[in-house]
Amino acid sequence: MEAGIKIRRATESRIAEVDFNNIPFGRVFSDHIFMADYDGQQWINMEICPLHKIALHPATMAWHYGQAIFEGMKASIDDEGNPLLFRPEDHAKRFNVSARRMCMPEFPVDVFVEALSKLILIDKAWIPPQEESALYIRPVMMATDEFVGVRSSDHFKMMVMCLPSGPYYSKPVSLLVEEKYVRACDGGVGEAKAAGNYGASLYPAKLAKQKGYDQVMWMDGREFKYVQEVGTMNIFFVIDGVVVTPNLSGTILKGITRDSLITLLREKGHTVEERPLSIEEIHLAYLDGKLQEVFGAGTAAVIANVDRIGYKGEDMILNPENFKLSPMLKSEINGIRKGRIEDKHHWIHPVYSEVLADIV
C-alpha cells in the first residue's frame, strides 16, 4: 500500500548553479527534501517538498541530549539514465537498529524505500554521471520535544536530503593510532549511527590533524590493543595475502560497504578473516614486509587507500600504487552501482519502474 507521501515540487531548480565536475562533498544540496513527523503514535505529515530551512525551539531535545541518528547512502545513474539506489533496504534496517538503541521510533522500511525512490526520481537530474561521483543521500532523525529534562522525546522529525558528490577523499589518507581517546566501548552506542559518536570524535580528530594525520584509527576502549574503525569508515588490512577486518563486536558500525566488499572478496576466492586484530599484529606484519594493503570502506568514501599509519611516534608507510585488491574492489563496486556489472546479490534497487507513473 502507498504511504500517502505528499509531493510539492520546487518552482525553480538550482541545478544550473552546480559544476558537476567539481562538487565539494557535503555542501551542495538537491532541490527537494523528504520530511515526516512522529506524533508520539505514528509517522505523519510525510512530504517531499522544496529544500528549506526549518525553525526549531531552543529547547528542542536533540540539541541538548543528542537523541539524533543518521544514515548515509548513495544513488547512481546507469548508462540509460535510470536512477539506481544501492542497498536501500539494508540502510533502512540499519537506521532502525540505530533508532532502537537511541530510544527513537522505527521508520517503516517499505515507506523509507518508497520515499527515497520518489525523492530520487524527482531529483534525478542531480545524480552526477561522472565516474566515482554519486548522489549522497542523508536520512536523519531527531528528537523534537521542547523540553529541558532528561528523558526520551515523544516527538521526532525525520528528513532525507540529497547531495551530489564527488569522491570523499581525493587522495590516500594517513591514520593516527589513537592511544588516549575512545570512540566506543562494549555496551555503548558504537554500532549505532548516532550523531554523538561523530561529535565525540571531533576533538581527537583535530589533535590528529595537528600532528599531520587525516584521520584517527580507533582502538578498543578496554586495552587500546585491537583496531575498531576509522573516523568515517570501516578498515581492511591485507596481511600476507589474507584480508583481515575487525569483527562486528557491537562497538563498530555494521558497514554496508564493508559487507559488500567481504561478499565480493569471498566470491572471488579471497580469504577474508573477520576477527579481533591487534595493532601489534599489524606492526609486526609491517616490519616483516607482510602488510600489503590498508584501505577504508564506507558509503561516502567508498574505498580509501591508506598510505601512512602513525603508531608510537613512528610511521608505517605504504605505497597504494602497489595495492591490488583495493582498485579491483573499487572498480567492481562502482561498476555494480552504475549497473555495468551484474548485480548478483540484488543490491541494486532501480527506481524507474515502480514509482514513475505516480509522480510524473
Ligand code: COI
Ligand atoms: C558515510 O559514509 O555515509 C558516513 O556516514 C561517514 C561520514 C560522511 C560521516
